[in-house]
Amino acid sequence: MGAAVHEPEVIRDKAAMRAWSRRLRAEGKAVAFVPTMGFLHDGHLSLISAAAVASAGPVAVVVSIYVNPSQFAPTEDLATYPSDFAGDIRKLAATGVVAAVFCPPDLYVRGSAGQPPAAGASRGAVLCLEEDGGHGHETWIRVERLEKGLCGSSRPVFFRGVATVVAKLFNIVEPDIAVFGKKDYQQWRVICRMVRDLDFAIEIIGSEIVREADGLAMSSRNVHLSREEREKALSISRSLVSARTTALKGNNHSQQIKDQIVQTLTGAGGQVDYVEIVEQESLTPLERIDRPAVICVAAWFGKVRLVDNIEIQTPSS
Amino acid sequence: MGAAVHEPEVIRDKAAMRAWSRRLRAEGKAVAFVPTMGFLHDGHLSLISAAAVASAGPVAVVVSIYVNPSQFAPTEDLATYPSDFAGDIRKLAATGVVAAVFCPPDLYVRGSAGQPPAAGASRGAVLCLEEDGGHGHETWIRVERLEKGLCGSSRPVFFRGVATVVAKLFNIVEPDIAVFGKKDYQQWRVICRMVRDLDFAIEIIGSEIVREADGLAMSSRNVHLSREEREKALSISRSLVSARTTALKGNNHSQQIKDQIVQTLTGAGGQVDYVEIVEQESLTPLERIDRPAVICVAAWFGKVRLVDNIEIQTPSS
Incomplete structure (x- = not known):
């Protein structure tokens, strides 16, 4: 067609x-x-x-x-x-x-x-x-x-x-x-x-999530972002990709990874609602990324609340 | 067939x-x-x-x-x-x-x-x-x-x-x-x-409710009634029929009708869980029976909890 x-x-x-x-x-x-x-x-x-x-x-x-x-x-x-x-x-x-x-x-x-x-x-x-x-x-x-x-x-x-x-x-x-x-x-x-x-x-x-060329997860609410807020909001996808890289390199301490994401988002001017690392099916919080996990984020940029996440399928042991 | x-x-x-x-x-x-x-x-x-x-x-x-x-x-x-x-x-x-x-x-x-x-x-x-x-x-x-x-x-x-x-x-x-x-x-x-x-x-x-010849509403739990308890439990259907007669004769005060039922059930040795007169669809309690109503009863006879009810379709005004 x-x-x-x-x-x-x-x-x-x-x-x-x-x-x-x-x-x-x-x-x-x-x-x-x-x-x-x-x-x-x-x-x-x-x-x-x-x-x-x-x-x-x-x-x-x-x-x-x-x-x-x-x-x-x-x-x-x-x-x-x-x-x-x-x-x-x-x-x-x-x-x-x-x-x-x-x-x-x-x-x-x-x-x-x-x-x-x-x-x-x-x-x-x-x-x-x-x-x-x-x-x-x-x-x-x-x-x-x-x-x-x-x-x-x-x-x-x-x-x-x-x-x-x-x-x-x-x-x-x-x-x-x-x-x-x-x-x-x-x-x-x-x-x-x-x-x-x-x-x-x-x-x-x-x-799967569809992203703009610069990494921002597509959302109907993106239309409400100013050009400046939109630029700052890129910190979400960047911090998630970086966190996954960290985890796959062998650092499986959830708290350290979450702290890093919060720091990045806050540094970019976002207001964090939550950053959590949870098991993929039950969404139970994980202290260590020792099974299939997903990192979930919600944060405000201006008056817009955005959510994003990244799955980690092959964790370090 | x-x-x-x-x-x-x-x-x-x-x-x-x-x-x-x-x-x-x-x-x-x-x-x-x-x-x-x-x-x-x-x-x-x-x-x-x-x-x-x-x-x-x-x-x-x-x-x-x-x-x-x-x-x-x-x-x-x-x-x-x-x-x-x-x-x-x-x-x-x-x-x-x-x-x-x-x-x-x-x-x-x-x-x-x-x-x-x-x-x-x-x-x-x-x-x-x-x-x-x-x-x-x-x-x-x-x-x-x-x-x-x-x-x-x-x-x-x-x-x-x-x-x-x-x-x-x-x-x-x-x-x-x-x-x-x-x-x-x-x-x-x-x-x-x-x-x-x-x-x-x-x-x-x-x-519609199916009743035994003596008026007891059929229930799988009836099997647990002793002969004596079963006899006492007939007070439920009797009091409901009597209450409907009262209401149709023109007494539409719910509280009086409920009191009468409680008295009958208690007198027969039952322990009342509730007697309520409610609107048929929303089950909202009615102070007066001035619209289609249902009288609902739950009561214990021995170790058996029985429920029964009677609809009043054409109330007095």
């Missing part, structure tokens, strides 16, 4: 989405799903490429675009999360491999008896259980251990919101395969665990 | 169960599912009858038999929960309408690094998240408002365990329809809410 332009079908209704998916599967296609919050960049497009070749047989790729309110805390950037629907559709068409785009207006039942949820437009509204008279959304999926630590410490409702909306999307799209980016490493592990524990019949593929 | 004996297919493996269900649906049948914990009585058989006629077209009925450890607290009666597998299969065959029975040996991933979970056989083992090295089951579904109150007050992990195992069974059996008994009224409402909130493509049917 290559550069061919193939306009994807835009679907807004849950029932229509499910019917579409069942029809394609009945035709013998594997349905491969890439959930996104839109404002697509090359990182997303790499997930779509992975989805398109995820099965030996014919594949139908579905991309969802939905900014999930339930994973944002009231203090977070839901209202300013970037969007560009027309641009997204253009990029998806240009891939030549996306068959459908699912863009639901809202995925949550709001209580009929309550006030309109919070002030402002629905984009800025945070789901609230207390004001809806007992009839609004109230079911949440908790991956109780993996949701703690790392991003879960500073964003306590984040993974609850992610797991819940992904389960909803899985039940609507009914995919055979779903692709998640390893840039959001903890999110990927949370979804893998949820799929295993709740017996979803879905193969989860973790797709 | 009537009294014809049709031996159901016994399936123990998750993947085989899912493949069976997908095959039958591909053949144009609606898959109707009745989850049970076994030790089947006429209440279960009424759920199966409801499942068999739940769709206008052809239906394939699947019954699961699985005593779910995660809905029992350590102090509860998991170890003594009654079972009779051979008898269950005989009864299911005699219905003539059950196509498959799903009897998994265990549905939860136990941590590889941990101890065998608690002492004793697996029937007595309670799921523990803390001892498994980070790899065991840790995903739980919470229906946060409905799981509180009523049975949720005295059984704090119960609905978490029920919602989670039902979601797992839904993802394995992939039914079009599932039938739950209204005897476990709060459980039925929790499942309805979970299905709505998580977008399961499943129609939930609530099936």
